[in-house]
Amino acid sequence: MKETQDIANQPKNLERPPIVLQIKDLYKSFGENNVLNGFNMTLYKGENLVIMGKSGSGKSVMIKCLVGLMEADSGSITVMDKDITTLNQETLDILRADIGFLFQGSALYDSMTVRENLEFPLRRHSEKFDHKTDTNTMVIEALKNVGLESAIDLMPSELSGGMKRRVALARTLILQPKIILYDEPTSGLDPITSKEIILLMKDIQTKYNTSSLIITHDVDCARYISDRMILLIDGVDYTVGTFKELSASNDPKIRAFFKQ
Amino acid sequence: MSGIKSIENQFNSFLKEIGELSYFAGRYFKEALKPPFEFKELLRQCYSMGNRSLLLVAITGFIIGLVLTLQTRPTLLEFGAVSWMPSMVGISIVREIGPMIMALVCAGRIGSGIGAELGSMRVTEQIDAMEVSGTNPFKYLVVTRILATTLMIPLLIIIGDAIALYGSFLVENLKGNVSFTLYFNQVFDSLEFGDILPATIKSFFFGFAIGLVGCFKGYYCKKGTAGVGKAANSAVVFTSLLLFVIDFIAVFVADIFYEL
Ligand SMILES: Nc1ncnc2c1ncn2[C@@H]1O[C@H](COP(=O)(O)OP(=O)(O)O)[C@@H](O)[C@H]1O
């Protein structure tokens, strides 16, 4: 645990951008299974924060607590200065329009076309946009961002894994979120498609200046995209640092992540 | 000893399931009455349920009518009571056989379909995706489906009954030269309000049960593809059981009203 302290206690940078998202002391268990045991995390505006952890270590549980899909046992979760554990449904929904969520398996609605998939988030959040922009233009614009205008009338079952991930990304982008949460954006994709998705994520980040939280167990993904990284081990934020710092560490628990 | 234990465990989990189902039903009524209403999705569900089950109900109804008439004919002939055929077939189909068998067929077709559809949406995180995009998935998926079965099952039962009666008429027409007008005049003469009303009320409950259990099993589907199969399967088993219980209660209640 010594190393954790060292890296966490780096000199605090005074001109750090504002905090957009913060988790303090998050606990969550399912019966006997203690998944999160006091997890902490801070996301600053405009950065790409990668959280790495083994499969089954509770990464998805953490990110689901973050958007209120799961209730935490204890701890505080602050998203853009609002404590989401205390919000009512209505305010939570408004806040969620500013948070994009890319699900692990894309989670496209498979009974709807690509167009209907993208229109779906707009049904409840039309007030976020001025009435001049019509839905159709927004859908096409979002698909252009991911290079898939031609797939607009296809069904999800007609798309490849990489295309599905792109459409899911477009669906996430259509509400113009300020924060994007990616749950294993490259899982289940071949290395080349993974790289394309990663580049796309970087493009989006520069174009819209979003803050991103990226969950992954893919070292390459972490290398390309991370400004900072947190390792989630045994339900706690075991260590924080840049990719360079962590990959040079001597701690066997940390090294295990970077051994290829 | 262990046999008794396992029966006891099964009984306990059955009771627990009944409790959870009641809670689910309570939530349905609460959310069904709250705007916004998903009319478009409701219509789509009604259409697709009717569309998917109409042929099945028609074939089942037709065969029931044929078989029932063919099999009772010799017995009635023996007693010289063939002229009672329309009344007998009419009453038994409208009061009991029609609703029960059509509901069982629909439980297999519609109930399992709902269980599998919602189950796979749960497992692939589509339900979570709806929730974070600001649409209440319980309203959009569950309320519309339960409403649709509650409206469509009675309609399908009426159609099935009519086709069953027509099948019965065909046999009588071929074997006994009974005319269409004579046959159906006799059917409707023997049917009373007291036959039709309980059967209609009962079929609304059947429809409600099919939608409720299908949605319940799918909505709380366990992770993994095995979970989806189990959701679909147990939706049918549980619904069938529930249909018989409802039927029993309906006959019991109707009997009390007759006594008065
Ligand atoms: N809804 C749930 N009910 C019970 N256990 C769960 C549930 N969701 C996740 N878990 C458990 O929590 C642990 C972490 O899961 P998850 O966050 O999905 O892992 P990952 O880090 O691979 O995303 C696993 O052991 C899993 O079994």
Ligand SMILES: [Mg+2]
């Ligand atoms: Mg996960």
